């Protein structure tokens with residue numbers, strides 16, 4: 001499976017592995033191998049690590065804590081204490097190692113526990129710092145992806161212009177075309 005990385009932050013990309021949350025949710029981390037593939041595609045590990053079902057369940061709990069905390073950040077609300085605790089506890093474990101192998105080459109190694117600890121650490125840096133103020137929800141009608149709005153004007157609306165942005169433009173175009181016919 002090819003995962004999507006459009007949010008401009010690792011933790012928000014992780015939260016996006018459950019899509020279309022409010023209409024017809026799709027679980028992209030259906031199997032342990034999916035989680036291993038996500039970690040590799042996210043650039044956390046060079047090779048897929050071994051993942052069992054308990055780790056997959058832990059990952060999904062962590063993901064939901066990340067998602068809820070990101071939504072709280074977007075809404076200017078307080079994070080849930082239980083979510084903060086889970087993020088703290090998970091971040092306390094050993095992290096993925098990034099070691100220089102040669103000029104231009106690093107090795108990224110770790111098991112699934114290290115992957116989840118690293119995701120939690122990055123999430124903690126995001127939610128504990130000023131970038132939390134840049135967390136936004138995609139303006140797509142049914143899209144529930146989150147992203148960081150790093151545009152200078154603070155005007156980024158879409159998780160991905162190529163998908164949600166163009167879908168919205170096509171829908172607006174259809175409505176404009178349909179409108180004259182409605183009054184005929």
Ligand SMILES: [Zn+2]
Nearest residue numbers: 138143159164
């Ligand atoms: Zn979107």
